[in-house]
Amino acid sequence: MFFLGLFAALLISWVAIVLGSNAQLGSQAPYYDDNQGTAFPQWMPGAAARGQLVYRDLGCAACHTQRVRRPDFGYDRARGWGERQSVARDYLYQPWPQLGLARVGPDLANLADRKPTAPDGDDLLHMLYAGSEDMPAYRFLFEERRLGSSAQRSDDALKLTGALEPGRGREVVPTARARDLVAYLLSLKAQYDYPEAVPYVAPRAEGAAPAKTPAAPAAGAAAPAKPAAPPTAGGAAPSPAPAGAAAPTPSAAPAQAAAPAGSAAPPVAAPSPTPAGTAAPTPSAAPAQTAAPAGSAAPPVAAPSPTPAGAAAPISGSAPAQAAAPAPAHTGGSQ
Amino acid sequence: MKPEVTAADSSSRAPLVLLLLSGLAWLVIGGLLGFVASIQLHSPAFLSGCPCLTYGRMSALAETAFVYGWLANAGLALALWVLGRLAGEPLRAQNWALFGGVFWNLGVAAALAGVATGDATGFELLGLPRYVHMVLLFSYAAIAVGGLLAWWGRLRLVSYASQWYAAAALFLFPWALSIAHVMLFSAPVRGVVQSIAAGWYAQCAWTLWLAPLALSVAYYVVPKATGRVLPSYEFASLGFWCLVFVGGLTGGRHLLGGPVPAWIPSVAVVSCALLLFHVFIVLLNLRGCLTGPGVALRFISFGLAAYGAGALVDAATSFHAVAAHTQFTYFDEAQRELALYGAASAIIFGGIYFAVPRITGRAWLSGGLVRAHLFLTVAGVLLLVASLAGAALAQSRGLADPAVPFAEIFRHTRPWLAAATAARAALLLGNIALAMNFAGTACRFLNASEPASFNPPTAMEAPAP
Numbered sequence: 170m171f172f173l174g175l176f177a178a179l180l181i182s183w184v185a186i187v188l189g190s191n192a193q194l195g196s197q198a199p200y201y202d203d204n205q206g207t208a209f210p211q212w213m214p215g216a217a218a219r220g221q222l223v224y225r226d227l228g229c230a231a232c233h234t235q236r237v238r239r240p241d242f243g244y245d246r247a248r249g250w251g252e253r254q255s256v257a258r259d260y261l262y263q264p265w266p267q268l269g270l271a272r273v274g275p276d277l278a279n280l281a282d283r284k285p286t287a288p289d290g291d292d293l294l295h296m297l298y299a300g301s302e303d304m305p306a307y308r309f310l311f312e313e314r315r316l317g318s319s320a321q322r323s324d325d326a327l328k329l330t331g332a333l334e335p336g337r338g339r340e341v342v343p344t345a346r347a348r349d350l351v352a353y354l355l356s357l358k359a360q361y362d363y364p365e366a367v368p369y370v371a372p373r374a375e376g377a378a379p380a381k382t383p384a385a386p387a388a389g390a391a392a393p394a395k396p397a398a399p400p401t402a403g404g405a406a407p408s409p410a411p412a413g414a415a416a417p418t419p420s421a422a423p424a425q426a427a428a429p430a431g432s433a434a435p436p437v438a439a440p441s442p443t444p445a446g447t448a449a450p451t452p453s454a455a456p457a458q459t460a461a462p463a464g465s466a467a468p469p470v471a472a473p474s475p476t477p478a479g480a481a482a483p484i485s486g487s488a489p490a491q492a493a494a495p496a497p498a499h500t501g502g503s504q
Numbered sequence: 505m506k507p508e509v510t511a512a513d514s515s516s517r518a519p520l521v522l523l524l525l526s527g528l529a530w531l532v533i534g535g536l537l538g539f540v541a542s543i544q545l546h547s548p549a550f551l552s553g554c555p556c557l558t559y560g561r562m563s564a565l566a567e568t569a570f571v572y573g574w575l576a577n578a579g580l581a582l583a584l585w586v587l588g589r590l591a592g593e594p595l596r597a598q599n600w601a602l603f604g605g606v607f608w609n610l611g612v613a614a615a616l617a618g619v620a621t622g623d624a625t626g627f628e629l630l631g632l633p634r635y636v637h638m639v640l641l642f643s644y645a646a647i648a649v650g651g652l653l654a655w656w657g658r659l660r661l662v663s664y665a666s667q668w669y670a671a672a673a674l675f676l677f678p679w680a681l682s683i684a685h686v687m688l689f690s691a692p693v694r695g696v697v698q699s700i701a702a703g704w705y706a707q708c709a710w711t712l713w714l715a716p717l718a719l720s721v722a723y724y725v726v727p728k729a730t731g732r733v734l735p736s737y738e739f740a741s742l743g744f745w746c747l748v749f750v751g752g753l754t755g756g757r758h759l760l761g762g763p764v765p766a767w768i769p770s771v772a773v774v775s776c777a778l779l780l781f782h783v784f785i786v787l788l789n790l791r792g793c794l795t796g797p798g799v800a801l802r803f804i805s806f807g808l809a810a811y812g813a814g815a816l817v818d819a820a821t822s823f824h825a826v827a828a829h830t831q832f833t834y835f836d837e838a839q840r841e842l843a844l845y846g847a848a849s850a851i852i853f854g855g856i857y858f859a860v861p862r863i864t865g866r867a868w869l870s871g872g873l874v875r876a877h878l879f880l881t882v883a884g885v886l887l888l889v890a891s892l893a894g895a896a897l898a899q900s901r902g903l904a905d906p907a908v909p910f911a912e913i914f915r916h917t918r919p920w921l922a923a924a925t926a927a928r929a930a931l932l933l934g935n936i937a938l939a940m941n942f943a944g945t946a947c948r949f950l951n952a953s954e955p956a957s958f959n960p961p962t963a964m965e966a967p968a969p
Contacts, residue, residue, distance in 0.1 A: 175671075175748060178748040182704065182749075182753050183683055183752070186700060186756065187700060193765055194694075194695065194696065195697055197695070225626045228560015228564055228624055242761045244903055244905075247906035248903075254761075261695050266695055268759075270758060271832055300552070302914060305548040305549060305559065309554065
């Protein structure tokens with residue numbers, strides 16, 4: 170009995186934490202964007218996947234994280250590490266996600282997409298070779314070699330100056346591992362603003378929002394909503410079923426959106442990349458489908474309405490199945 | 505006076521001395537690696553020219569040597585000793601334990617070689633390359649089988665808290681490691697679920713393996729050394745089951761604000777708070793250690809204080825508002841050192857000081873070395889945790905202000921990190937003192953020319969000056 174109890178305890182925590190999250194995220198699908206005609210995230214290039222192994226075996230994650238936190242939690246956005254938080258879908262195709270636990274150095278989740286200036290390959294190679302006050306140099310990723318008799322420098326030789334400059338007739342070239350590592354670092358960027366990654370709006374703004382903001386979100390919503398609206402209306406008009414089918418696009422979102430981000434998402438969802446209407450490439454999250462329209466259908470309905478949007482959205486979203494017919498009518502009217 | 509040393513002690517010398525000796529060797533090696541890594545934190549250029557000595561690998565090496573070399577070996581030795589003694593008969597399956605001990609240490613050595621040459625996995629507390637997992641699993645099972653046989657074959661029907669903790673640690677670790685192996689290596693889960701699974705394993709390794717190993721020692725030594733029944737002992741089982749059921753759920757606190765479902769850190773917050781109940785009961789039971797005699801109890805009192813403080817800090821930093829400042833800073837490392845060094849290691853040190861005279865039948869070689877070790881451990885851990893917390897404070901202030909570049913944060917944390925290096929040097933010196941003392945005691949024991957002089961147990965614990 171004693172050992173059964175021990176085993177049950179271990180099993181409970183494993184099932185709850187690991188299998189629970191695997192059930193929630195394990196079947197997550199890439200997000201298909203109708204307008205761009207492609208799915209996100211995209212596969213890592215081969216060199217980047219090899220570079221991730223270099224990153225892992227050198228233990229870069231001991232000092233660098235790769236996860237941007239929500240704009241309202243911490244300093245991540247203020248430091249220019251990303252406009253939105255990292256979400257599980259960002260790591261979908263990474264063989265070994267390197268989330269990291271320490272920020273001795275900066276976060277790298279969005280390194281290749283930093284604003285205003287993102288480092289390019291030469292910058293990164295130079296940084297790896299030279300190191301800095303607070304980062305070691307990784308000289309062993311480079312090869313210093315003598316120039317041939319022709320004295321022609323290699324194309325990929327580092328352009329070094331000052332103390333770092335190799336002697337006359339010598340040059341420093343990156344090894345294959347260094348090039349892979351840089352290819353990996355350059356592949357680190359938030360490729361797409363997934364619906365679940367829309368910046369979270371602090372709930373305390375809700376009370377104030379209805380007073381003055383309805384005009385702004387509505388105006389913002391009108392523009393992006395237009396291209397998406399016709400297919401939605403067309404699909405939804407014949408029967409409520411296709412309206413339900415429109416939902417899966419922000420597919421795995423509902424499950425995750427149960428988290429705080431979800432409740433505030435509807436008002437913001439409109440300015441984000443439009444939830445593409447009939448495109449439903451991912452038949453995921455079947456039981457959640459009825460709940461899903463809540464998130465996607467609510468904004469068009471709620472935006473034109475003069476009622477306080479923040480409070481209305483979750484309520485109107487709770488019965489989207491029956492409201493499927495009126496919903497497209499409203500959106501049609503808003504155009 | 506009836507000698508307290510029984511046949512259970514003298515007959516099980518060989519495997520226990522092997523495990524303790526190798527554990528202490530890894531302790532010194534791990535301390536050296538940790539010392540180098542801590543120098544690299546404030547002087548990044550130090551030894552950075554060689555790929556096997558970069559900080560990332562160095563810190564993984566230090567952690568692996570410390571956890572799988574030192575804590576595992578010494579903790580297993582003491583768990584076997586406790587279970588064997590409480591079973592009331594000599595330890596069985598000793599050859600298995602010897603055999604397993606040899607292969608466990610070969611496996612750890614292979615793991616270190618693998619990490620140094622580029623097979624690190626990058627997971628916290630699971631830096632072991634995948635090819636050593638099977639060796640470690642089977643050798644662990646070989647070592648543990650003696651302990652489990654002692655549990656099943658015990659002469660008395662009743663069991664004690666120290667037996668529960670020891671048996672739980674022996675039984676649960678292989679399951680956790682094999683689950684982690686399947687989910688992270690042989691059939692890896694996708695994306696961030698890997699990080700969740702790795703966090704779950706790291707937490708299980710602490711709450712279901714290392715902490716129970718240490719607590720089993722504390723629950724055994726404290727009543728023995730004080731000579732008193734544990735107060736409020738009837739609640740001990742509640743504390744035990746609280747740890748076992750809740751402990752595994754607390755791993756998600758490091759993922760707060762991360763790209764994982766929000767319920768994972770939320771569950772961890774609740775579980776961290778629940779775990780305080782377990783800590784409360786442990787401290788309630790073992791509070792007698794503060795007043796008892798002997799150097800073993802000094803170590804254990806310090807370890808239990810660190811255990812309680814660590815649990816409080818874990819619970820506090822799992823909250824959103826606190827984590828906003830402490831997350832990703834040196835505070836994580838301070839907490840880890842408080843748990844692994846301040847709590848687990850100190851309690852195991854106390855257990856070693858209590859057990860070795862009984863196992864070998866000899867008093868400690870040098871009382872001066874024992875006192876030096878006690879002083880260096882207490883001072884080293886306090887200084888290490890305080891300086892890392894100071895570094896974390898400076899780092900957290902700098903990070904919060906986007907105008908402060910990383911080079912400036914580095915300059916602010918540098919003095920603190922230098923103090924942490926000094927603390928690691930003190931700890932390393934203390935560990936060398938313990939290793940020398942143990943080796944000397946073992947040599948005296950092996951030296952047949954010296955007549956076997958028996959000292960009564962009380963004299964053994966408080967070594968002759």
